[in-house]
Amino acid sequence: MNQNLPEDPELREIVKSALARKVTRRAVLGGAMATGAAAVLAACAPGGKTELTPATDVSDSDKTLIWSNWSLYIDVDDAGNYPTLETFQSETGIAVTYREDFDDNDSYYGKVKDQLALGQDIGADLTCPTSWMAARWINQGYVQTFDEAELPNKKNLQPAYLGASYDPERTKSLPYQGILAGFAFDKAAYKAATGKDAPSVVADLWDPALKGRIGVLSEMRDTVGIVAMDQGTAIGDANSLTEDAFMNAIDVIAAKVSDGQIARIKGNSYKDDLVNGDTIVAIAWSGDIIQLNAEAGYDRFGFVLPESGGTISADCFVIPMGATHKKNAEKLMNFYYDPYNAAVLAAYVNYITPVVGAKEEALKLDPALAENQLIFPSEEFLAQTQAFRALESKEEQAFTKAFQKIKLGA
Amino acid sequence: MAFAAFGSNNSSKPSKPTKTGKVVIALLAPGLAYLGAFFLTPLIALIMVSLQIPDPAGGYAEYVPALEIGNYGYVIAEYLPHILRSFGYALAATVLALLISYPLAYFIGVKARPWPMLQKLMLTLVIAPFFISFLLRTLAWKQLFSNESWIVTTLQDSGLLDQTQYVVGTPFMVIFGLTYNFIPFMTLPLYTSLERLDIRYLEAGSDLYASPAKVFRKVTLPLSMPGIISGTLLTFIPIAGDYVNASGEFLGSSSTAMIGNVIESNYLQINDYPSASALSVLLMGVILVLVSVYVRKSGTEDLL
Numbered sequence: 001m002n003q004n005l006p007e008d009p010e011l012r013e014i015v016k017s018a019l020a021r022k023v024t025r026r027a028v029l030g031g032a033m034a035t036g037a038a039a040v041l042a043a044c045a046p047g048g049k050t051e052l053t054p055a056t057d058v059s060d061s062d063k064t065l066i067w068s069n070w071s072l073y074i075d076v077d078d079a080g081n082y083p084t085l086e087t088f089q090s091e092t093g094i095a096v097t098y099r100e101d102f103d104d105n106d107s108y109y110g111k112v113k114d115q116l117a118l119g120q121d122i123g124a125d126l127t128c129p130t131s132w133m134a135a136r137w138i139n140q141g142y143v144q145t146f147d148e149a150e151l152p153n154k155k156n157l158q159p160a161y162l163g164a165s166y167d168p169e170r171t172k173s174l175p176y177q178g179i180l181a182g183f184a185f186d187k188a189a190y191k192a193a194t195g196k197d198a199p200s201v202v203a204d205l206w207d208p209a210l211k212g213r214i215g216v217l218s219e220m221r222d223t224v225g226i227v228a229m230d231q232g233t234a235i236g237d238a239n240s241l242t243e244d245a246f247m248n249a250i251d252v253i254a255a256k257v258s259d260g261q262i263a264r265i266k267g268n269s270y271k272d273d274l275v276n277g278d279t280i281v282a283i284a285w286s287g288d289i290i291q292l293n294a295e296a297g298y299d300r301f302g303f304v305l306p307e308s309g310g311t312i313s314a315d316c317f318v319i320p321m322g323a324t325h326k327k328n329a330e331k332l333m334n335f336y337y338d339p340y341n342a343a344v345l346a347a348y349v350n351y352i353t354p355v356v357g358a359k360e361e362a363l364k365l366d367p368a369l370a371e372n373q374l375i376f377p378s379e380e381f382l383a384q385t386q387a388f389r390a391l392e393s394k395e396e397q398a399f400t401k402a403f404q405k406i407k408l409g410a
Numbered sequence: 411m412a413f414a415a416f417g418s419n420n421s422s423k424p425s426k427p428t429k430t431g432k433v434v435i436a437l438l439a440p441g442l443a444y445l446g447a448f449f450l451t452p453l454i455a456l457i458m459v460s461l462q463i464p465d466p467a468g469g470y471a472e473y474v475p476a477l478e479i480g481n482y483g484y485v486i487a488e489y490l491p492h493i494l495r496s497f498g499y500a501l502a503a504t505v506l507a508l509l510i511s512y513p514l515a516y517f518i519g520v521k522a523r524p525w526p527m528l529q530k531l532m533l534t535l536v537i538a539p540f541f542i543s544f545l546l547r548t549l550a551w552k553q554l555f556s557n558e559s560w561i562v563t564t565l566q567d568s569g570l571l572d573q574t575q576y577v578v579g580t581p582f583m584v585i586f587g588l589t590y591n592f593i594p595f596m597t598l599p600l601y602t603s604l605e606r607l608d609i610r611y612l613e614a615g616s617d618l619y620a621s622p623a624k625v626f627r628k629v630t631l632p633l634s635m636p637g638i639i640s641g642t643l644l645t646f647i648p649i650a651g652d653y654v655n656a657s658g659e660f661l662g663s664s665s666t667a668m669i670g671n672v673i674e675s676n677y678l679q680i681n682d683y684p685s686a687s688a689l690s691v692l693l694m695g696v697i698l699v700l701v702s703v704y705v706r707k708s709g710t711e712d713l714l
Contacts, residue, residue: 110678113471140469211574213557257664263579265664277558278578393470400680407679408492408672409664 052119052321054144059327063094066325067332068108068124070315071100071268072291073177075348084344088335094328099124104267105133105219116142116320125323126332132221134173134316135166135390143172143318150330153337156356160382161314165390174333175314177287177345178352180374180385181222182310184284184303186274189213199281201307202230206261215264215273215282216253220403221388223265223283224249225311229386235311236386246399254406265407274301286374290350303374305384312385314354346375460687471681481688489672489689496669497696499581500650503588504596507645508638510589511596515637516630519604536597544591548660551587552578555661579663587655592648596641603637604630639708647697669693 074082085096102108108129112122116137129137137143148154148171157170167173183199191197193209205214216223225235228249234240256262264273264282271288273279275296289303319329335341339357346353347362347369353376362370373381391399460481462473486493514536522529539547555561555577565571577583607630615625653670656662662671669689676686 106679106681110681113681136470208574212576212579260665263576263663264658266658269659276553276556278556278576393468396470397464397680397682401682404675404680405488407658407664408489408667408675 052141054326055119055121055322055324057324057326059325062325063092063328064097064325065094065126065328065332066097066099066124067329068099068102068127069176070102070128072288073100073128073315073349073351074098075345084336084341087341088332091335092328092331094331096332102127102129105130109133109136112320115322116140119321121322121324122320124320125325126317126319126329128176128315128317130179130219131164131166131173131175131314131316132388132390134318135164136393136396137318137320138166138172139393142321144321144323144326145171146174146319146330146333147327150327151334151337153334156337156339156342158354158356161354173316173318174337175316175354176336177349178312178314178354180286180305180310180312180352180377181217181219181226181283182286182303182305183281184274184289184301185281186277186279186300187302188300189277189280190302193280198302198304199306200304202227205281206256210280211261212263213278213280214256214262215266215270215279215284216262217270217283217285218265218267218407220400221313222285222311223253224399224403225386225388226283226306226309227252229309229311230306232308234386236389238389241389243395243398247402250402250406257406257409285351287349287351290372290374305381310385312352312382312387350375352377456687457691459683460691462684471683473684478684481684482692485685485688485692488685489669492667492669492672493692493696495666496650496693497700499585499588499656499666499668500646502585503592503649504642504646506585506589507593507596508642511593511600511641512638515597515600515604519601520607520609523609533601536594536601540594545654545660548587548591548655551583551590552661555583578661579658579666581666583661584656584666584668587661588649588652591652591655592645595644595648599640599644600634600637603634607633635708639705642704643701647701650697651693 075084077083082096082098085098089095108127115122117140119142134143146154151174154170154174157174161175161178162168162170164170183205185199187198190199193213194204194207196204199205224246228235228241228245231245231248231252233245233249253262257265264270264279266273268288270279270282270284271292274282274284274292284303286303289301292301293299317329317333319326323329336345337355339355340361342353342355342358343361343365346358347365350372352374353359359370359376362376370376458475459473461475461477461479462481463476463478465472465474468474514532518529518532518536522532553559557576557578562571562577565577566573566575571577611629611633612625615629616622620628650668651670653668653674654660656666656668657671657674658664662668667675673686673689673693676682676689
């Protein structure tokens, strides 16, 4: 039944309330108006906090699951199927509807926030926001607590992911993939423009020969994080990454945007600029670069971490309060925490797997893959990375506002 | 309302309804209900949101109802460059569109009268781009002017551009895109008014020894004024609020962000709903004022 509902969360609620009542068309319209009016009121007057409660879990009777995820983030075969999801279905009998509609943390949040705040179904039982967004959902009480009995493979979680301030025991969020941000560059074009082989510090991006050919991520924590680390700030430490330290990094980026050195501030679409040659060096995500090289057919692009460090974060599984297939979702998480499945996934998506033992499995699949530092980083490699600290909501508002001003060029 | 300007310039006063019978009310009801539900309600909601303040006890992006007029002062102070830029771009693109469209419309509507087939063909060509999504057309321009395109490399090699100067992301590119995208909205109203132009007036003018320039200034231009007014309004208003051409994903960059981009960013990226709403209300108000002043100044207030 779920597959036939519209994807837009608001429409979904309207249709669902109508279906639940099984009434005439006139009553459906009435219901739509009532829901519409409620939505208007909710938009006008948010607040009035009540503790949200999990939706009733119908997993035992309904073997389905809707998973919203980022694009290019799962293994796909030539026929367009998802092999690991097919394995999952044959093992558990659960049919997964996989959606690639998580295009950006902020815009996805903007789309579902009203439903989240009311504890309603957002159209997905499982989704993968980046850790800072997952932290916001957890702090606001928008997500359900996992049933540990359904997650025996959680023991395979890399210990590094434990102890996060928003979810120290990972009872509400579980990393799906780890993400590294650093410098991606077009090897030949970079050499031609600067005479050097690879950028190594942030100052290399400010080379006059690269004017207008630099791109940075629209993800604040990666772009500002890398520049702040270059200024000697420890971005994981609240005593070091103060508002002043943050604004110092913002000032540098703002100056480089206004003098035209940085030409683009983009999300995932920065890939197009690298491919068509508009961008020569970009602050970028590691996994994308491996995939771009695979598409180009040769090692066109390089990826390095700045000497002062790159940023690391993770996209985390969360189950929204309104999700009605919690147990199925837990089974899916458990499935991807099996080292073999994690290795198959990592071999395709090329991001850092958070699963212990996946490397050993990958050695059996493809030894070269297992040696790739960007997928299975060593201790020394990880020591070059830092995670952006959690922000309080007031701080977050001030920081995002400052970063937004750069994006809007003022 | 200014939008009446898009209609005919029939200045005869409508006869006053003698009775406001039930029929009139019944006929008006659907329209009024529509306006109430889909214009008035959202407008009031928008104004209410624009006066909200952050919830002192709440988390990220939570707001409570208030009457914070200061939001308007804040957005003006914060985004004044973007507001000015939007209207500057809108003005430039409207003037350019007028300069390009007028000769075109004149040719189709006046000069090409002996050849109806040519008229039809040219009108079709003006409208033809609408058959392709304007997002695709805009992206195509971006591709044509991309850094490694032959257009840009030729300009660089010929010395018109420095080796590190590019076209995409500059104000030129954004104004170009805006002009390109809105030219049909200028050409069609101009064509409608020029198509009705009585050539005998022009002949009379030259018979009385007026130079062609003077005939144009004294006869053609005033007679085509309704077309110019509707054309400029039809281009200026949407251009001022456009956020596609100026966005970094299309022809612009962060240094070309217009008011529409600011609203989009405040609403969807940083969830600052009060600021986004205040900007929307402000944009609406400024356009309304500008348009009414413009229509009055151009001596066509009977169109209002």
